[in-house]
Amino acid sequence: MEQEVIIRFDGVTKQYDGLVVLDWVSFEIERGKFYTLLGPSGCGKTTILRLIAGFTEPTEGTIYFHGQPVNHVPANKRQVNTVFQDYALFPHLNVFENVAFGLRVKKMKEAEIRDKVAEALQFVNLQGYETRNIQEMSGGQRQRVAIARAIVNEPEVLLLDEPLSALDLKLRTEMQYELRELQRRLGITFIFVTHDQEEALAMSDQIFVLNKGKIEQSGTPKDIYDEPVNRFVADFIGESNILAGRMVKDYLVEFAGKQFTCVDYGFQENEQVDIVIRPEDLEITAPDRGKLRVRVDSQLFRGVHYEICCYDENGNEWLVHSTKKAEVGEEIGLYFEAEAIHVMHVKDGDDEK
Amino acid sequence: MRRMKWGNVYLIFVFIILYTPIFYLLFYSFNSGGTMHHFQGFTLEWYKEVFHDTRLLIIVLNTLIVALLSALISTVLGVIGALAIYYVKSRQVKNTLLTFNNVLIVSPDVIIGASFLILFTIAGIKLGFVSVLLSHIAFSVPIVVLMVLPKLQEMSPTWIDAARDLGANEWHILTRIVLPFITPGIFAGFFMALTYSLDDFAVTFFVTGNGFSTLSVEIYSRARQGISLSINALSALLFLLTIVLVAGYYWISQKGSRLYGMWKK
Numbered sequence: 001m002e003q004e005v006i007i008r009f010d011g012v013t014k015q016y017d018g019l020v021v022l023d024w025v026s027f028e029i030e031r032g033k034f035y036t037l038l039g040p041s042g043c044g045k046t047t048i049l050r051l052i053a054g055f056t057e058p059t060e061g062t063i064y065f066h067g068q069p070v071n072h073v074p075a076n077k078r079q080v081n082t083v084f085q086d087y088a089l090f091p092h093l094n095v096f097e098n099v100a101f102g103l104r105v106k107k108m109k110e111a112e113i114r115d116k117v118a119e120a121l122q123f124v125n126l127q128g129y130e131t132r133n134i135q136e137m138s139g140g141q142r143q144r145v146a147i148a149r150a151i152v153n154e155p156e157v158l159l160l161d162e163p164l165s166a167l168d169l170k171l172r173t174e175m176q177y178e179l180r181e182l183q184r185r186l187g188i189t190f191i192f193v194t195h196d197q198e199e200a201l202a203m204s205d206q207i208f209v210l211n212k213g214k215i216e217q218s219g220t221p222k223d224i225y226d227e228p229v230n231r232f233v234a235d236f237i238g239e240s241n242i243l244a245g246r247m248v249k250d251y252l253v254e255f256a257g258k259q260f261t262c263v264d265y266g267f268q269e270n271e272q273v274d275i276v277i278r279p280e281d282l283e284i285t286a287p288d289r290g291k292l293r294v295r296v297d298s299q300l301f302r303g304v305h306y307e308i309c310c311y312d313e314n315g316n317e318w319l320v321h322s323t324k325k326a327e328v329g330e331e332i333g334l335y336f337e338a339e340a341i342h343v344m345h346v347k348d349g350d351d352e353k
Numbered sequence: 354m355r356r357m358k359w360g361n362v363y364l365i366f367v368f369i370i371l372y373t374p375i376f377y378l379l380f381y382s383f384n385s386g387g388t389m390h391h392f393q394g395f396t397l398e399w400y401k402e403v404f405h406d407t408r409l410l411i412i413v414l415n416t417l418i419v420a421l422l423s424a425l426i427s428t429v430l431g432v433i434g435a436l437a438i439y440y441v442k443s444r445q446v447k448n449t450l451l452t453f454n455n456v457l458i459v460s461p462d463v464i465i466g467a468s469f470l471i472l473f474t475i476a477g478i479k480l481g482f483v484s485v486l487l488s489h490i491a492f493s494v495p496i497v498v499l500m501v502l503p504k505l506q507e508m509s510p511t512w513i514d515a516a517r518d519l520g521a522n523e524w525h526i527l528t529r530i531v532l533p534f535i536t537p538g539i540f541a542g543f544f545m546a547l548t549y550s551l552d553d554f555a556v557t558f559f560v561t562g563n564g565f566s567t568l569s570v571e572i573y574s575r576a577r578q579g580i581s582l583s584i585n586a587l588s589a590l591l592f593l594l595t596i597v598l599v600a601g602y603y604w605i606s607q608k609g610s611r612l613y614g615m616w617k618k
Binding site for chain 2: 053054055074075076077080081082084085086088089090091092101102104105106149150153
């Protein structure tokens, strides 16, 4: 099946009072996929959303919808709907009227409005709540009303601006499943903004990792987690051990004072690199059987695993996730597979692949 | 605990001072003796007199018409003004406009009245109903602005984004989001304007002409001619009306959210 590009950003730059929020960003959004814009606060992810929605115009560059430039098309003329962070439900209207709002301004017939609203409310499991006031709804229910209000307009793209951040952990996890499920059932494109990397990994087809107004990396959750392109991405996506090292030659890297075989190649000889080993890829063994010899500094019980913090003889910190317990002060060995080592260029570079 | 007590005593004292003259007036409006120092017996004679005084009733009617009209017009103007101030982007312009608005509220009525008198004379507007109405509108508009503006500022900016996102144009946003939300403020402004207009003496005194008078001006001129307890009766009725209006204002600001229903289809 050929994927159809709905939205294309071409060299989009956005400045607010001379401050660059988005810096020459280009990407494509395809039909029917779940995208996540992931990054720390102030990285420009919400700005991208506002640009797509049409609340603001790019300073430079062009945004295309189905190949047509839409820089100056106002928000109310775009086939895009948004679920806001604070839901932005209208307090003077009840649930039915909130959902019906978009249809009413389009002057749809009353009977049709009733059918569509009922259908949308059913989609988010809120049948029977039509006459409730917004004030009587819980946070999770308001969230659903906001989603229903957006999808009732049958947008091609649904934008979600950190919609789960106001919910408690349990509800948030539930909503992650529901949103993913909803996206599959509707078959439309979702663009989800979050600063929570677990949320992004769990839900997305494609993740854009943003930092300081630039896209650092885009790819599937697995790509991003296993093959981060640089230190920022590796650090932002989950906990990791990041060390400076040297690529001796193909398949051989040196760090922590030793040389290790790895699966990475295509670097210059003796290039300075950053290496990443995820804490769950480190295995605790006897001191003489490990590839590294470390001393346990502290240990936290995290429920699913122990989080063990160790130092090697060179003073590098090693974070280990293990179901086995270690003794603080004990000397242990750390074993890892060659595949567990991930080598990255030190400078921001996308040319690794 | 002790401090609370003294605070209460002080509060009661202040209220007694404020309300004693009014209740004194009310009390003697029922006096059959015809004076305000010796209560002889209960009578409704003075009220009867008020209701038989055609001239007075016409003035009451005038007062009500001026109050309602000026409140209505100033509410419309005030809401437009508040919206304009709300939509102004520059902080400085916003503050300047607000200051101009507030100066009108705090400046003494005598000065406003005198300046209107000069203005109307220069402009050649005949003193009477029109001049009174115009001046009442003028001093009511800032009050309405001040009542409506906080309600506008309470609005979440994302509501407007959300409405636009759902396809609403500026007109939809105004009529379906902004106005319904600020309705309690609009009503509060209307009632405030109404009471201000009903009460006003100083400004009206300046700009009223021959053959047209409002209640407060009439009471003043009658009180100067000599004491008749029908004035007390009239004052009592006026006081009652004011109480009702204030109660109405509070009811609206308390139960404000119920008014949203009015805008539903």
